[in-house]
Amino acid sequence: MSMTRAELQDAATKAFDGDLTPDAAHSWNLITDMGWLMMAVPEDQGGLGLGREAVGVIHQALGRTLVAGPAIAQMLVIDALSAAGGQDELLGRAMAGEIMSASLAEGLRAVPDADRASHVLRVEAGRISLLPVEGLALTARATWDKTRRLFDVDAGDAVGVVLAQGDAATALADRLSALRSVALAGDCLGGADAALAMTTDYLETRRQFDRPLALFQALKHRVADMKAALAAAQALFWARTEDSAADAVTMGAMKAHAASIYRLIAEEAIQLHGGIGLTMEHPCHLFLKRATLNAALGGDGDQWEEAAGRRALNA
Amino acid sequence: MSDALDSLRQEVRDWLAVHAPKDWRARSTSEAAFLELQRSWFTTLVKGGYAVPHWPENWPGGGRSLAEQKVIYEELARADTPRLLLSFMSTYHAASTLFEWGSEEQQQRYIPRILEGEIWCQGFSEPGAGSDLAALRTRAERRPSFSGGGDVYVVNGQKLWSTMGQFADQCLLLVRTSSEGVKQAGLTYLLLDLKSPGVTARPIHQIHGDEEFAEIFLDNVEIPVANRLGEEGQGWAVAQSTLSSERGLTLLELSARMRGALWRIGDLIRANGRSEDAGVLRDFGRLASKVDATCAVADQFLANRIAGEERVGDASIVKLAYSRTLREFTSLGLRISGLDAQYHAPITFGGGMETGNWMADFMNSYAWTIAGGSDEVQRNIIAERLLGMPREPKNWVVKEGAA
Numbered sequence: 261m262s263m264t265r266a267e268l269q270d271a272a273t274k275a276f277d278g279d280l281t282p283d284a285a286h287s288w289n290l291i292t293d294m295g296w297l298m299m300a301v302p303e304d305q306g307g308l309g310l311g312r313e314a315v316g317v318i319h320q321a322l323g324r325t326l327v328a329g330p331a332i333a334q335m336l337v338i339d340a341l342s343a344a345g346g347q348d349e350l351l352g353r354a355m356a357g358e359i360m361s362a363s364l365a366e367g368l369r370a371v372p373d374a375d376r377a378s379h380v381l382r383v384e385a386g387r388i389s390l391l392p393v394e395g396l397a398l399t400a401r402a403t404w405d406k407t408r409r410l411f412d413v414d415a416g417d418a419v420g421v422v423l424a425q426g427d428a429a430t431a432l433a434d435r436l437s438a439l440r441s442v443a444l445a446g447d448c449l450g451g452a453d454a455a456l457a458m459t460t461d462y463l464e465t466r467r468q469f470d471r472p473l474a475l476f477q478a479l480k481h482r483v484a485d486m487k488a489a490l491a492a493a494q495a496l497f498w499a500r501t502e503d504s505a506a507d508a509v510t511m512g513a514m515k516a517h518a519a520s521i522y523r524l525i526a527e528e529a530i531q532l533h534g535g536i537g538l539t540m541e542h543p544c545h546l547f548l549k550r551a552t553l554n555a556a557l558g559g560d561g562d563q564w565e566e567a568a569g570r571r572a573l574n575a
Numbered sequence: 576m577s578d579a580l581d582s583l584r585q586e587v588r589d590w591l592a593v594h595a596p597k598d599w600r601a602r603s604t605s606e607a608a609f610l611e612l613q614r615s616w617f618t619t620l621v622k623g624g625y626a627v628p629h630w631p632e633n634w635p636g637g638g639r640s641l642a643e644q645k646v647i648y649e650e651l652a653r654a655d656t657p658r659l660l661l662s663f664m665s666t667y668h669a670a671s672t673l674f675e676w677g678s679e680e681q682q683q684r685y686i687p688r689i690l691e692g693e694i695w696c697q698g699f700s701e702p703g704a705g706s707d708l709a710a711l712r713t714r715a716e717r718r719p720s721f722s723g724g725g726d727v728y729v730v731n732g733q734k735l736w737s738t739m740g741q742f743a744d745q746c747l748l749l750v751r752t753s754s755e756g757v758k759q760a761g762l763t764y765l766l767l768d769l770k771s772p773g774v775t776a777r778p779i780h781q782i783h784g785d786e787e788f789a790e791i792f793l794d795n796v797e798i799p800v801a802n803r804l805g806e807e808g809q810g811w812a813v814a815q816s817t818l819s820s821e822r823g824l825t826l827l828e829l830s831a832r833m834r835g836a837l838w839r840i841g842d843l844i845r846a847n848g849r850s851e852d853a854g855v856l857r858d859f860g861r862l863a864s865k866v867d868a869t870c871a872v873a874d875q876f877l878a879n880r881i882a883g884e885e886r887v888g889d890a891s892i893v894k895l896a897y898s899r900t901l902r903e904f905t906s907l908g909l910r911i912s913g914l915d916a917q918y919h920a921p922i923t924f925g926g927g928m929e930t931g932n933w934m935a936d937f938m939n940s941y942a943w944t945i946a947g948g949s950d951e952v953q954r955n956i957i958a959e960r961l962l963g964m965p966r967e968p969k970n971w972v973v974k975e976g977a978a
């Protein structure tokens with residue numbers, strides 16, 4: 261990377277250093293103004309050429325403050341347009357922030373902000389295409405996690421702009437799946453880090469039995485376990501993100517691991533906050549809901565871990 | 576199993592076949608419907624003589640042996656009847672505390688009204704007093720009543736997490752009457768009519784969309800001294816009766832209900848095409864064993880109690896087993912239902928701990944790892960009281976500013 265990871269991390273955390281769940285429209289402007297949507301795109305296509313690692317940094321920052329919006333899906337569309345080549349006009353519009361969305365699950369399920377998108381990416385066996393949203397049937401699917409707005413899209417047999425077919429489509433689908441896992445895992449690790457920090461802060465300020473809760477070794481060990489698990493997951497995240505050979509299964513298993521750590525930390529955060537963690541007034545639940553949703557999006561742990569297990573068996 | 580118990584089981588089953596509410600889950604989608612269902616089911620159970628089998632025999636509906644109570648709860652769970660949530664604090668916490676500490680007059684005044692549907696809540700916890708209950712600061716000052724009659728306590732403070740507090744008529748209130756000596760010594764136990772001037776209850780929004788508990792603000796609330804349980808300064812001892820009442824039988828009922836709900840996970844496995852998934856089946860099997868173990872340890876706890884062999888800390892083992900197993904139960908449901916569970920679905924009010932709305936059930940399972948003494952507090956009790964390990968020193972604190 262021409263810009264170091266540390267520099268980018270610094271800029272990203274400065275952009276979203278304030279309150280949790282910042283305003284969605286404002287966040288989207290910030291994301292586009294900072295050029296984050298073009299980070300991973302090669303320079304000769306008008307991007308910054310910073311690759312998957314930059315994607316990792318950005319999504320950790322977005323996860324840390326639970327930013328709303330379709331950034332993950334948008335990056336998938338941008339990556340598809342960039343990889344397909346010859347779509348400079350659409351690519352330029354997408355990099356500039358015109359919303360183009362994509363499924364975070366299978367088929368055209370779980371498409372973020374489809375109602376605000378001009379296009380939606382369709383990934384099918386042997387064909388990847390970009391469809392104009394106009395005229396497609398959208399069904400809003402409210403999730404427990406209110407930081408995401410997911411839709412099911414019924415596209416019938418609409419074709420739109422075909423970006424890849426046959427083997428090229430299979431290869432691109434694999435690449436998009438890996439990228440989606442990187443983005444989701446980044447979101448998980450950013451959120452986990454924030455939830456852990458929130459919990460250690462709370463243990464230091466909350467007093468029971470005439471002392472801060474942080475003085476109880478039983479609780480210190482819990483946050484120490486959370487920290488150790490998170491540090492290992494972060495290390496794995498960077499190792500695999502930098503590894504250009506890492507494919508969909510490798511990244512999927514990494515995402516499953518990151519999501520399980522996020523869930524662990526979000527669950528423990530609630531437990532260690534006591535009753536207050538079970539109320540809507542406290543942000544604990546925001547992390548828990550985003551963590552469980554992230555775990556289910558982009559293929560769940562059962563799916564990826566089974567695939568990784570089969571691969572390890574045959575290695 | 577004796578003939579008498581078998582025939583009781585048959586009798587309860589026959590009665591339930593006629594009286595158990597049908598299709599109530601589908602109906603209980605609003606708070607109003609929940610309240611209506613809870614009230615009518617409680618009234619029906621009172622009439623049938625099955626509402627308060629755990630009460631002493633001199634009260635209507637009471638006097639059942641523990642073995643009989645168990646049969647009744649098993650049958651209620653088996654018929655998937657609504658769990659009594661609204662009247663739970665009334666028939667357990669309030670009643671058992673009144674039986675133990677109430678004067679004849681207090682018992683005659685309050686107990687029959689419970690059977691008529693008067694609702695109680697528990698006002699112990701405060702913002703600064705959760706696990707450390709004795710740190711509570713709600714003040715009560717005794718002075719003569721201006722409107723004649725005996726002395727009153729004038730109460731000021733705030734209570735938090737009162738389950739059903741916004742629907743309740745009466746409140747078991749733990750207050751501070753003195754700041755002298757150890758924290759526990761200055762507490763007094765009062766019975767508060769929630770319609771008294773100066774009382775405000777505000778529901779608390781829970782993360783799964785329910786509003787089961789409330790915060791209660793007390794602003795110069797007058798409580799007659801006649802509404803005190805035990806002596807002034809004896810509140811801590813009285814509160815122990817309240818706290819111990821909810822363990823034991825409740826957990827027997829809840830673990831029986833959890834076992835009775837295992838089919839929901841079985842159905843989920845089939846519906847999601849996972850019947851041949853060895854990994855899932857293994858986890859299901861492991862869960863089923865844990866659920867059985869929880870039921871067994873709750874059973875054994877009761878057997879020990881019947882035999883007068885209960886030890887301090889036994890109840891904590893049952894509660895910890897239940898809370899952890901419930902978390903695993905709901906987690907497995909959450910995992911198998913995948914993305915489906917992430918889509919918001921309205922909750923069934925008062926539907927119990929396992930409703931099949933997996934994300935809501937999962938979040939609701941925290942009620943049991945935090946309320947009624949958190950898992951961590953139960954572990955402390957098991958280590959210190961049951962296993963006899965030394966307590967953490969009381970004087971072990973950080974100096975202000977040193978943390």
Ligand SMILES: Cc1cc2nc3c(=O)[nH]c(=O)nc-3n(C[C@H](O)[C@H](O)[C@H](O)COP(=O)(O)OP(=O)(O)OC[C@H]3O[C@@H](n4cnc5c(N)ncnc54)[C@H](O)[C@@H]3O)c2cc1C
Nearest residue numbers: 531532534535697699700705706736737738942946949951
């Ligand atoms: C669903 C629900 C219903 C409730 N209903 C009622 C009710 O009807 N009436 C009522 O009065 N209260 C009620 N409560 C309150 C409940 O009793 C308290 O929430 C509980 O005691 C924990 O207190 P806290 O929330 O202040 O957490 P804290 O005491 O602040 O605990 C925070 C964390 O620190 C841990 N911790 C605390 N002390 C120790 C220690 N010594 N060692 C190790 N870890 C420790 C806790 O386990 C927890 O993880 C209810 C709570 C819930 C969640």
